[in-house]
Amino acid sequence: MRxxxxxxxxxxxxxxxxxxAPADGPSTTGPRAGAPGIGDPDFPKDxxxxxxxxxxxxxxxxxxxxxxxxxxxxxxxxxxxxLSAFNLDLAGLDVREVxxxxxxxxxxxxxxxxxxxxxxxxxxxxxxxxxxSYSGVPRPIRDRADLGTYGFIPTADxxxxxxxxxGAKTWFPGNDHPADKAAFDFTITVPAGVTALANGExxxxxxxxxxxxxxxxxxxxxxxxxxxxxxxxKFELRQGRxxxxxxxxxxxxxxxRSSLDRLxxxxxxxxxxxxxxxGPYPFGSTGGVVDDYAAGYALExxxxxxxxxFDPDESIIAHELAHQWFGNSLSIRRWKDLWLNEGFAxxxxxxxxxxxxxxxxxxAFTDYxxxxxxxxxxxxxxxxxxxxxxxxxxVYSRGAMTLHALRRAVGDQTFFALLxxxxxxxxxxxxxxxEFVQLAEKxxxxxxxxxxxxxxxxxxxxxxxG
Ligand code: TRP
Ligand code: ZN
Numbered sequence: 001m002r003x004x005x006x007x008x009x010x011x012x013x014x015x016x017x018x019x020x021a022p023a024d025g026p027s028t029t030g031p032r033a034g035a036p037g038i039g040d041p042d043f044p045k046d047x048x049x050x051x052x053x054x055x056x057x058x059x060x061x062x063x064x065x066x067x068x069x070x071x072x073x074x075x076x077x078x079x080x081x082x083l084s085a086f087n088l089d090l091a092g093l094d095v096r097e098v099x100x101x102x103x104x105x106x107x108x109x110x111x112x113x114x115x116x117x118x119x120x121x122x123x124x125x126x127x128x129x130x131x132x133s134y135s136g137v138p139r140p141i142r143d144r145a146d147l148g149t150y151g152f153i154p155t156a157d158x159x160x161x162x163x164x165x166x167g168a169k170t171w172f173p174g175n176d177h178p179a180d181k182a183a184f185d186f187t188i189t190v191p192a193g194v195t196a197l198a199n200g201e202x203x204x205x206x207x208x209x210x211x212x213x214x215x216x217x218x219x220x221x222x223x224x225x226x227x228x229x230x231x232x233x234k235f236e237l238r239q240g241r242x243x244x245x246x247x248x249x250x251x252x253x254x255x256x257r258s259s260l261d262r263l264x265x266x267x268x269x270x271x272x273x274x275x276x277x278x279g280p281y282p283f284g285s286t287g288g289v290v291d292d293y294a295a296g297y298a299l300e301x302x303x304x305x306x307x308x309x310f311d312p313d314e315s316i317i318a319h320e321l322a323h324q325w326f327g328n329s330l331s332i333r334r335w336k337d338l339w340l341n342e343g344f345a346x347x348x349x350x351x352x353x354x355x356x357x358x359x360x361x362x363x364a365f366t367d368y369x370x371x372x373x374x375x376x377x378x379x380x381x382x383x384x385x386x387x388x389x390x391x392x393x394x395v396y397s398r399g400a401m402t403l404h405a406l407r408r409a410v411g412d413q414t415f416f417a418l419l420x421x422x423x424x425x426x427x428x429x430x431x432x433x434x435e436f437v438q439l440a441e442k443x444x445x446x447x448x449x450x451x452x453x454x455x456x457x458x459x460x461x462x463x464x465x466g
Contacts, residue, residue, distance in 0.1 A: 031121035034086035047177025158232030168225035181222035322348030343399020383456025
């Protein structure tokens with residue numbers, strides 16, 4: 001599900017005309033191999049070109065004792081060019097078999113790219129299916145100091161799965177970049193006694209036979225790959241609905257049993273509160289999961305934020321649930337726009353403290369603003385997240401300050417109407433910083449160019465109000 005595909009097709013066509021390359025390279029007509037990246041210059045190999053995924057069907061069997069995963073992923077996609085071959089992202093694991101539209105396809109592996117060559121070409125705009133059978137011991141990504149360990153992380157009793165920014169490829173083959181969103185079905189088989197928690201809602205009761213239990217989950221709303229999870233382990237559950245009527249599921253590893261009730265009630269309260277501030281909750285259920293993996297961080301996995309090894313406080317629950325609107329329903333097309341996720345979710349923490357009468361957003365803003373001009377957030381412009389330091393504090397806190405500076409400039413009424421319009425206009429879609437600036441200018445009737453430039457793009461401390 002990508003909305004920019006006509007633009008991409010046009011650019012590819014023009015490049016083809018200009019390059020006039022021989023067969024199987026770029027050419028104006030005839031089948032060509034899809035690009036190995038989706039076109040994010042900061043992450044050139046992430047995602048893939050030439051097709052657009054609409055649905056992932058993930059069938060997974062996982063054995064915690066051996067850490068072995070046996071998977072079959074079936075992808076429904078449509079071509080955005082005539083394809084002789086295309087790539088999927090997959091890190092490690094052994095591929096046994098690939099079929100395209102039910103017919104065996106040949107494949108090769110190079111780094112984290114799985115290249116699939118179907119028996120015959122796929123026509124432009126044709127819908128097709130890819131079925132990949134694979135297995136092995138998933139290895140999370142841990143080679144980047146700034147990002148920590150992420151992806152499918154085996155734990156003593158199961159797995160802790162947080163894949164931002166590009167760790168989905170550690171456990172299933174796909175188009176691993178937020179520019180391509182899709183619906184997901186999960187069929188997860190684990191030893192009896194282990195619980196499997198994936199996104200969305202259960203699509204049938206768990207069934208047990210031969211000492212194994214199979215769980216089925218469905219996320220019917222578009223989801224980016226990094227928000228997909230199959231968190232496995234021993235969990236205590238609490239289920240019900242929020243006061244506003246949204247199904248709510250909280251889960252806690254037995255070691256965090258004492259967090260369960262608070263996680264449940266706080267998640268319910270925040271989901272309902274954000275719906276009054278940001279507009280209707282975008283998904284079919286809410287909740288959260290606390291696992292005993294000592295990640296020290298949380299991830300906003302769609303419908304099921306995951307908290308790693310700590311008792312989450314209201315502030316972080318406010319943050320992860322705000323992401324359900326900003327980051328999950330509205331997704332970034334390029335990683336450089338990450339402040340549209342993290343600046344908004346951090347500002348939501350300030351809004352929650354303000355709502356509870358603990359500290360106004362103005363006071364939070366001032367605390368940060370009082371950091372000396374030598375503080376490193378002032379030389380990192382948050383409107384351009386850097387691939388080598390994607391999750392810099394500036395993307396979070398100076399991103400949030402940007403929203404507060406905007407609120408001061410346009411007034412509360414316009415500011416909160418803007419947040420709701422932004423969430424409504426791009427529900428389940430993609431967003432860019434330019435689109436946000438344009439909407440802010442349109443709704444306020446003000447020229448906000450200087451404000452956004454000072455707060456988002458300059459490597460220095462903005463003057464008082466920007
Ligand atoms: N998006 C997460 C948050 O703001 C932080 C995060 C970034 C993360 N990369 C991650 C969490 C990888 C888990 C794994 O809460
Ligand atoms: Zn966040």
